[in-house]
Amino acid sequence: MSMFGFRISPSSTIDLDKVDRNRFKKLCALEPDASKCMACGSCSATCSASEFSGMSVRKVLLCLQQGREKEAYAMMSSCMLCGKCLMVCPRGINTRHLILSISRIYGKEESI
Amino acid sequence: MNEIVVIIGGGIAGLEAARQLLALGHSPIVIEKSDHLGGHVADWHKLFPDMKPAKDIVDELVSSSKDANIFLHTEISFINRLKDRYNIMLSNGISITSRYILFTTGFRLFDAAKKEEYGYGVYNQVITNQDLEKWFNTSKDSRIDNSAMKAVGFVHCVGSRDEKARNTQCSKVCCITAIKQAIELKEKFPDAEIYCFYMDLRLFGKKFEDFYIKAQRDCGIHFIRGRVSEVSENIDGKVIVKAEDTLAGRPMKVTLDLLVLMSGMVCNPDSTRVAGMMSLPIDSDGFLRSTDNVSRNTVSPKNGIFYAGACTGPKTVPETLAEARSAVLEIHNSIISRR
Ligand SMILES: Cc1cc2nc3c(=O)[nH]c(=O)nc-3n(C[C@H](O)[C@H](O)[C@H](O)COP(=O)(O)OP(=O)(O)OC[C@H]3O[C@@H](n4cnc5c(N)ncnc54)[C@H](O)[C@@H]3O)c2cc1C
Ligand code: SF4
Numbered sequence: 001m002s003m004f005g006f007r008i009s010p011s012s013t014i015d016l017d018k019v020d021r022n023r024f025k026k027l028c029a030l031e032p033d034a035s036k037c038m039a040c041g042s043c044s045a046t047c048s049a050s051e052f053s054g055m056s057v058r059k060v061l062l063c064l065q066q067g068r069e070k071e072a073y074a075m076m077s078s079c080m081l082c083g084k085c086l087m088v089c090p091r092g093i094n095t096r097h098l099i100l101s102i103s104r105i106y107g108k109e110e111s112i
Numbered sequence: 113m114n115e116i117v118v119i120i121g122g123g124i125a126g127l128e129a130a131r132q133l134l135a136l137g138h139s140p141i142v143i144e145k146s147d148h149l150g151g152h153v154a155d156w157h158k159l160f161p162d163m164k165p166a167k168d169i170v171d172e173l174v175s176s177s178k179d180a181n182i183f184l185h186t187e188i189s190f191i192n193r194l195k196d197r198y199n200i201m202l203s204n205g206i207s208i209t210s211r212y213i214l215f216t217t218g219f220r221l222f223d224a225a226k227k228e229e230y231g232y233g234v235y236n237q238v239i240t241n242q243d244l245e246k247w248f249n250t251s252k253d254s255r256i257d258n259s260a261m262k263a264v265g266f267v268h269c270v271g272s273r274d275e276k277a278r279n280t281q282c283s284k285v286c287c288i289t290a291i292k293q294a295i296e297l298k299e300k301f302p303d304a305e306i307y308c309f310y311m312d313l314r315l316f317g318k319k320f321e322d323f324y325i326k327a328q329r330d331c332g333i334h335f336i337r338g339r340v341s342e343v344s345e346n347i348d349g350k351v352i353v354k355a356e357d358t359l360a361g362r363p364m365k366v367t368l369d370l371l372v373l374m375s376g377m378v379c380n381p382d383s384t385r386v387a388g389m390m391s392l393p394i395d396s397d398g399f400l401r402s403t404d405n406v407s408r409n410t411v412s413p414k415n416g417i418f419y420a421g422a423c424t425g426p427k428t429v430p431e432t433l434a435e436a437r438s439a440v441l442e443i444h445n446s447i448i449s450r451r
């Protein structure tokens with residue numbers, strides 16, 4: 001079939017019923033501010049890694065809340081921990097510390 | 113000095129105005145269509161931003177305006193303009209002559225059944241913000257099953273910011289009401305996942321943003337940027353909600369035990385009907401039109417006719433009360449200047 005250009009695309013729908021929230025809850029216990037993000041985008045706009053890699057604290061948090069952990073983790077690998085995002089976040093989230101905590105919690109898990 | 117002022121509508125605006133007019137030595141007459149005073153606020157449970165019981169506010173207002181002449185179950189049959197005053201005929205056969213009429217006819221809640229895609233009146237698990245407030249007060253609503261409350265959704269902007277629903281205005285109070293109600297539900301059902309589907313969060317008032325932060329940080333309420341497009345029911349009697357998560361740029365679905373529609377504040381046909389008797393102008397949003405929306409909000413273009421509260425547009429309780437006082441001052445000044 002692929003010769004004719006037909007194929008079944010995987011669904012891009014986010015199914016909130018299937019999200020496993022355990023790790024995100026663990027993260028919030030350690031970093032209560034993780035759920036305070038209001039998606040303003042200041043962090044991504046200032047991030048020096050963002051231009052080249054698409055790194056965005058906003059997107060990482062969104063992905064984690066939706067169970068898209070692999071995506072989040074892949075983005076984070078280009079973070080240089082420079083802390084610029086921390087300077088600009090209007091919600092006062094310690095984003096640099098948050099990134100370290102995410103690595104700690106999610107990095108350990110084999111499954112992601 | 114004593115002057116009769118006819119107040120149409122016994123909601124909080126009407127009661128506050130009556131109380132202030134009494135304090136200034138005038139004789140307010142309150143005409144209320146329904147069987148109770150307090151208007152919509154009499155149906156609410158706790159008020160943002162301080163979670164003060166709505167009943168306390170209504171009780172205070174009712175007791176401090178009790179010396180006014182109050183007619184319940186009464187409507188305006190017709191109004192004639194005499195030389196410098198109005199002749200107001202009531203549905204109970206009484207007629208009143210007065211130089212001053214104050215409209216405090218309030219708003220009407222958008223009829224959520226008009227947004228068919230949300231399934232109000234079709235699916236049993238779909239209720240409105242008003243139904244939820246009533247349930248907080250009475251614990252009675254067959255659609256709310258205490259034992260099965262694992263996932264709840266709130267739909268913002270139902271019948272507001274919607275040209276198809278013929279209401280382009282933002283109803284202003286429903287974002288904060290949704291957040292307030294989401295927190296209250298989370299406190300009752302700590303294990304439930306709660307979702308708010310919003311287009312913008314419009315949290316303009318004192319301490320409103322604090323509610324938002326509390327909902328996010330302390331209650332773990334999920335905020336999803338996207339308007340619910342469609343609601344359907346599954347075989348287990350739960351509702352499936354579809355929306356786009358516009359931050360992720362992806363479609364999203366979730367199964368819920370309860371869906372709360374944040375019906376907006378729209379113009380009250382009871383208000384426009386009476387305004388029509390005096391050819392008062394209607395603003396482009398359907399609410400009564402003030403002389404000036406910046407500096408003369410409580411003044412109508414006709415002599416002796418004033419407005420206060422949600423009859424000129426969506427308002428919070430403190431804004432409504434402030435307008436009632438401001439309208440009374442306009443009336444009082446006008447009375448004094450005649451002498
Ligand atoms: C779901 C919801 C929750 C809210 N919660 C809050 C909150 O927590 N805090 C807050 O600050 N604000 C809140 N508000 C806003 C609040 O309800 C309004 O500010 C308030 O009701 C406005 O009062 P009003 O007297 O102008 O109008 P209304 O409350 O609408 O009262 C109008 C009265 O006039 C009567 N009437 C109308 N037409 C006629 C007529 N022709 N003849 C005789 N009588 C008539 C009606 O029967 C009614 O009693 C909420 C609003 C909604 C929709
Ligand atoms: S700490 Fe990481 S995410 Fe933040 S600005 Fe620096 S590189 Fe970007």
Ligand code: SF4
Pocket residue numbers: 036037038039040041042043044057058088089090091092093095
């Ligand atoms: S700057 Fe802070 S609030 Fe804004 S998107 Fe980034 S993490 Fe979220």
Ligand code: SF4
Pocket residue numbers: 268269270272273281282283284285286287288312313314374376
């Ligand atoms: S206050 Fe919020 S929910 Fe209500 S109409 Fe405005 S944006 Fe929509």
